[in-house]
Amino acid sequence: xxxxxxxxxxxxxxxxxxxxxxxxxxxxxxxxxxxxxxxxxxxxxxxxxxxxxxxxxxxxxxxxxxxxxxxxxxxxxxxxxxxxxxxxxxxxxxxxxxxxxxxxxxxxxxxxxxxxxxxxxxxxxxxxxxxxxxxxxxxxxxxxxxxxxxxxxxxxxxxxxxxxxxxxxxxxxxxxxxxxxxxxxxxxxxxxxxxxxxxxxxxxxxxxxxxxxxxxxxxxxxxxxxxxxxxxxxxxxxxxxxxxxxxxxxxxxxxxxxxxxxxxxxxxxxxxxxxxxxxxxxxxxxxxxxxxxxxxxxxxxxxxxxxxxxxxxxxxxxxxxxxxxxxxxxxxxxxxxxxxxxxxxxxxxxxxxxxxxxxxxxxxxxxxxxxxxxxxxxxxxxxxxxxxxxxxxxxxxxxxxxxxx
Amino acid sequence: xxxxxxxxxxxxxxxxxxxxxxxxxxxxxxxxxxxxxxxxxxxxxxxxxxxxxxxxxxxxxxxxxxxxxxxxxxxxxxxxxxxxxxxxxxxxxxxxxxxxxxxxxxxxxxxxxxxxxxxxxxxxxxxxxxxxxxxxxxxxxxxxxxxxxxxxxxxxxxxxxxx
Numbered sequence: 001x002x003x004x005x006x007x008x009x010x011x012x013x014x015x016x017x018x019x020x021x022x023x024x025x026x027x028x029x030x031x032x033x034x035x036x037x038x039x040x041x042x043x044x045x046x047x048x049x050x051x052x053x054x055x056x057x058x059x060x061x062x063x064x065x066x067x068x069x070x071x072x073x074x075x076x077x078x079x080x081x082x083x084x085x086x087x088x089x090x091x092x093x094x095x096x097x098x099x100x101x102x103x104x105x106x107x108x109x110x111x112x113x114x115x116x117x118x119x120x121x122x123x124x125x126x127x128x129x130x131x132x133x134x135x136x137x138x139x140x141x142x143x144x145x146x147x148x149x150x151x152x153x154x155x156x157x158x159x160x161x162x163x164x165x166x167x168x169x170x171x172x173x174x175x176x177x178x179x180x181x182x183x184x185x186x187x188x189x190x191x192x193x194x195x196x197x198x199x200x201x202x203x204x205x206x207x208x209x210x211x212x213x214x215x216x217x218x219x220x221x222x223x224x225x226x227x228x229x230x231x232x233x234x235x236x237x238x239x240x241x242x243x244x245x246x247x248x249x250x251x252x253x254x255x256x257x258x259x260x261x262x263x264x265x266x267x268x269x270x271x272x273x274x275x276x277x278x279x280x281x282x283x284x285x286x287x288x289x290x291x292x293x294x295x296x297x298x299x300x301x302x303x304x305x306x307x308x309x310x311x312x313x314x315x316x317x318x319x320x321x322x323x324x325x326x327x328x329x330x331x332x333x334x335x336x337x338x339x340x341x342x343x344x345x346x347x348x349x350x351x352x353x354x355x356x357x358x359x360x361x362x363x364x365x366x367x368x369x370x371x372x373x374x375x376x377x378x379x380x381x382x383x384x385x386x387x388x389x390x391x392x393x394x395x396x397x398x399x400x401x402x403x404x405x
Numbered sequence: 406x407x408x409x410x411x412x413x414x415x416x417x418x419x420x421x422x423x424x425x426x427x428x429x430x431x432x433x434x435x436x437x438x439x440x441x442x443x444x445x446x447x448x449x450x451x452x453x454x455x456x457x458x459x460x461x462x463x464x465x466x467x468x469x470x471x472x473x474x475x476x477x478x479x480x481x482x483x484x485x486x487x488x489x490x491x492x493x494x495x496x497x498x499x500x501x502x503x504x505x506x507x508x509x510x511x512x513x514x515x516x517x518x519x520x521x522x523x524x525x526x527x528x529x530x531x532x533x534x535x536x537x538x539x540x541x542x543x544x545x546x547x548x549x550x551x552x553x554x555x556x557x558x559x560x561x562x563x564x565x566x567x568x
Contacts, residue, residue: 038566051566058559141568190568312416312431319430362565385420385431 033368049362050379055254066294083111107267115248115261121273127152131181137370158371165194169203188221191378193331221334223252258288320392359398474508476537
């Protein structure tokens with residue numbers, strides 16, 4: 001399904017307000033639905049929030065300490081545009097060890113300011129005006145606006161709870177047109193927790209090949225895979241050169257605020273992204289790069305402990321929603337459950353609003369994540385077991401009251 | 406020690422009030438198995454006790470704690486065991502460790518005030534024949550005990566809602 005054309009007001013004859021000075025493309029972008037909900041929640045007290053898209057762990061101390069040491073020893077300069085060679089080397093080694101994908105640190109790896117910058121760079125490097133960008137939804141909220149900002153046309157592909165929100169080749173093919181150029185993948189998925197196995201990827205890889213697509217694979221949640229081991233799309237036969245692998249340190253190493261991400265791919269694509277990167281941000285902050293290096297060198301065990309903790313809470317939350325009587329597919333990755341609230345007769349928006357007002361629990365209405373999100377609620381289980389238990393009890397009472405009418 | 410017992414211990418170490426059902430859900434095993442694992446751990450005294458970590462400095466009923474380095478002459482045939490027992494049986498003794506290095510036992514003693522602890526050392530501990538010397542260090546503030554930080558500064562600073 002092709003999205004409604006972004007409204008692009010033509011240039012006004014007179015510029016009466018400051019908004020009239022803005023670029024039409026920017027004026028056409030809607031503020032994120034999450035932002036609106038954030039404003040609602042942030043004024044409230046005694047709210048338990050399941051609305052947070054980041055780990056509840058603070059960055060492990062040895063990682064923080066390494067950044068302090070970097071500052072103490074005067075590491076305050078620019079680094080190489082693509083990132084410190086040692087860090088790129090460590091990233092290459094790590095990706096090879098963990099996900100069996102091989103990238104050359106010299107020209108196939110680019111260190112970015114969060115995975116977000118990598119996505120922006122990739123889209124800007126690839127999109128020519130009018131190109132169609134295929135985006136399986138529900139998905140992370142940035143892909144579509146950034147596509148529009150780059151002059152591309154976002155084309156949503158709905159995925160469904162009955163398929164555990166996996167991308168199906170039939171749906172992908174139905175959305176492909178002669179203008180299709182890029183497919184953006186995000187598995188494990190924010191907001192659904194859906195994952196893709198080797199077998200799930202095979203028909204997708206075939207379609208990508210057949211229709212000559214480039215893939216931006218956002219694998220920021222790769223480490224947070226609970227059932228089977230994460231399969232990188234770039235590791236699929238023949239897909240490495242067609243894929244820009246985007247990832248980072250935020251989720252796996254509890255390093256959101258450091259803004260450390262990276263992109264890996266064919267040297268020609270990385271070179272193009274590097275060109276934009278060097279003119280816009282020069283390089284990622286040096287002290288954060290030292291921290292990321294420390295995380296890769298000495299933080300893997302701690303990472304595993306955090307993943308185990310998420311897994312334990314995941315089981316608690318899924319069981320909790322099912323006992324409450326809300327359908328909840330079993331999320332195999334990330335730290336979100338995406339239960340259906342259809343049985344309550346409310347829309348996602350109404351449910352989230354009333355849950356906040358009447359039960360003091362914040363969660364994000366599913367519709368903000370695009371097609372297929374309506375009727376669901378995104379609940380992050382990156383919070384303490386005590387909070388989760390209390391939140392589930394409050395949600396249970398709220399749903400019980402609703403169903404009794 | 407099997408793997409389940411180890412995981413149960415880790416979860417109970419974080420919070421001893423977690424019940425078998427919650428632990429079973431978190432580990433994706435039947436509740437009965439968790440109950441059995443806990444029973445075995447209790448029987449084998451791997452789980453010694455479920456106690457509470459208290460920050461006494463928060464309430465008026467403040468206590469004084471001292472760490473005492475004790476040098477002793479070991480007994481023929483029993484080594485340090487007999488002396489250690491004579492010391493740890495006193496209720497005011499909270500912990501006793503046999504140490505490597507310059508002294509032999511590290512004894513933690515708790516009392517209502519400085520005088521009480523000092524009197525314990527001079528009247529009970531030092532007079533023991535095998536005790537050669539003691540060095541008493543009073544604790545001024547506890548920052549962390551058994552892996553638990555008393556005044557946590559790393560609260561939840563996250564935004565309430567984020568993408």
